[in-house]
Amino acid sequence: MSETIEKVKCLIIGSGPAGYTAAIYAARANMNPVLYQGTQPGGQLTTTNEVENFPGYPDGVTGPEMMIQLQKQAQRFDTDVRDGWVTKVDFSGDMHKVWVNDTKEIHCETVIISTGASAKYLGLESEQKYLKLGGGVSACAVCDGFFYRGQEVVIVGAGDSACEEAHYLSKLCTKVTMLVRRDKFRASKIMAARVTNTENIEILFNTETDEVLGDGQVVTGVRVFNNQTNEKHEIPATGFFVAIGHKPNTDIFADYINRDETGYIKYEKDNYVWEAVAE
Ligand code: NDP
Numbered sequence: 001m002s003e004t005i006e007k008v009k010c011l012i013i014g015s016g017p018a019g020y021t022a023a024i025y026a027a028r029a030n031m032n033p034v035l036y037q038g039t040q041p042g043g044q045l046t047t048t049n050e051v052e053n054f055p056g057y058p059d060g061v062t063g064p065e066m067m068i069q070l071q072k073q074a075q076r077f078d079t080d081v082r083d084g085w086v087t088k089v090d091f092s093g094d095m096h097k098v099w100v101n102d103t104k105e106i107h108c109e110t111v112i113i114s115t116g117a118s119a120k121y122l123g124l125e126s127e128q129k130y131l132k133l134g135g136g137v138s139a140c141a142v143c144d145g146f147f148y149r150g151q152e153v154v155i156v157g158a159g160d161s162a163c164e165e166a167h168y169l170s171k172l173c174t175k176v177t178m179l180v181r182r183d184k185f186r187a188s189k190i191m192a193a194r195v196t197n198t199e200n201i202e203i204l205f206n207t208e209t210d211e212v213l214g215d216g217q218v219v220t221g222v223r224v225f226n227n228q229t230n231e232k233h234e235i236p237a238t239g240f241f242v243a244i245g246h247k248p249n250t251d252i253f254a255d256y257i258n259r260d261e262t263g264y265i266k267y268e269k270d271n272y273v274w275e276a277v278a279e
Pocket of ligand 1 (some may be wrong): 052122156157160181185243244245
């Protein structure tokens with residue numbers, strides 16, 4: 001055994017609300033938790049604008065502010081918060097093995113997985129091309145919306161995220177076109193009403209993306225099609241925002257933990273994690 005191996009009672013992977021909540025409880029239970037933050041300290045909420053629906057904040061709170069408070073609360077009870085990305089695990093033995101940044105090996109009595117999820121994309125070649133070029137494709141309006149102020153943008157999705165992001169963009173951009181693949185929203189009524197009642201948001205139902213158009217460097221528009229009539233048309237835009245949900249970050253656990261078809265860890269008695277926690 002290498003002498004660089006560290007032993008930890010309770011290791012928490014991920015620094016979103018779930019990770020910090022686990023840390024607060026584990027620390028107060030004298031489990032001396034060590035929390036690895038991952039590549040996006042604070043998690044997805046750090047890319048959220050206003051959080052309006054969390055109890056206890058009558059005037060709302062920004063995502064980043066809320067995450068700083070959660071981190072402080074966890075550290076107040078001596079949670080060891082560290083930079084680092086867990087790249088590999090081995091849960092086959094009694095001691096759970098975890099590798100950070102492919103190098104540091106940690107042996108843990110307990111591992112709490114709170115790795116959250118990553119934004120999904122449509123997967124179109126043109127979308128991926130301009131995403132990689134940094135030329136106008138984004139899955140985070142709050143992060144990137146500022147670059148499109150005074151311009152026209154398109155956003156795909158019909159859930160609460162899409163509505164929230166479309167509304168945010170509408171304050172910066174001259175026009176926001178929302179592409180909704182069905183004839184209705186998935187979003188809550190209040191969020192759907194908010195975009196419907198915003199003057200510079202145009203909602204195209206039964207409409208999907210055919211191709212993200214560009215000049216080879218940056219996005220210049222989006223070709224869409226009506227999935228009822230197959231009619232196509234082009235929408236001029238400099239930004240293409242994707243808000244179609246998220247994929248759970250659970251791939252590194254696949255060999256040891258049962259997951260459902262979308263990648264979420266199953267909550268079941270036979271699951272390794274469930275039994276370990278239940279003991
Ligand atoms: P959702 O899974 O709720 O919605 C995803 C949306 O993307 C759906 O409308 C779906 O369409 C659409 N979609 C999926 N794939 C495609 C595709 N290939 N092409 C076109 N459209 C596609 O994800 P969200 O991220 O919006 O929300 C996740 C959770 O977070 C929800 O529970 C939501 O309520 C919550 N949330 C709450 C907020 C708030 O209260 N302020 C803010 C943001 C999120 P279809 O409907 O046809 O399946």
